[in-house]
Amino acid sequence: MKIGIGLPAAVPGTDMTTLGRWAAEAERSGFDSLGVIDRLVYDNLDPLTALAAAASATSRAELITTVLNVGWRGNPVLLAKQMASVDLLSGGRLVAGMGLGGWPDDYTASDVPQSGGGATWDKTLSTMRRAWSGELAGQGGPMPALPSGRPVLLFGGMVPAAHRRAATHGTGWVAPLFGLPVLREGAQAVRKQWAEIGREGQPRIATGRYVSLGHDAERVADDYIHHYYGQAFFAAARADTLTSPARIRQEIQALREAGATDVVFYTASGDLEQIALLAEAIARA
16 A cells, blocks of 8 residues: 655645655655645645645655545646646656545635536546647647656546546546545445456555644644534544554554555644654554
8 A cells, every 4th residue: 555645735824835845855754645635715725736846856756636626627728737737747746636626615716516517527537638648739739748647547526426437537536535434335336347347457546544643633633624624524534533653553454454555644734743753653554
């Protein structure tokens, strides 16, 4: 199982000028990937901008989105260009987990209806693939074509159509950042779809967990999870937030048994100390 760490790009109060240093230190500490989550109307950096900064400071770690929301991004050509830019800057390290996005505020601010997800996906994927293949051209020539299979695509969603999309159009599925039963059931569904259409190998199954370690870990976790999710989702998200090395070790085993091939640990604090604390906890596992 590949283990990554989230960039603190969605942790309010973080000094974002340290993002490159965070990425470099995480890579030196042995993490397989650097992750970002996505919100629009929130105190965070744009996820692809954050990954571009991380790309310039690293050379090995994958750059993964869990997930990048496409539902309220109205220009698929622009989105394809931005994703291709990160992929090219990083030398092909972008692993783009994509979803529609579920926060109503983000849709309202974008003046986009939160409906018609299937049609959105069909149009978006078709257009982005044309852009990545070099089919879209203007004065001066086409957009640069990416090598086959880039960027790597994973798809989120918890309904059967999402599982089919992950098996048919991508290299795997992204589960929510909490809820072990959802991960287990989704992984089984995607693998079943994968086998039924005759694809070789196995799909990637990615997920994440929030972590808070060190001094005052419980309070820091409480504050961040409540700030991000609000009261409605606090209990569910906080139950799977890890605040001790022992819990991290237990969760790694549980995630592996549930079918995860990739996990990204998102820290509730932007303190650089979290990298070393998490790396030590994982090494013990």
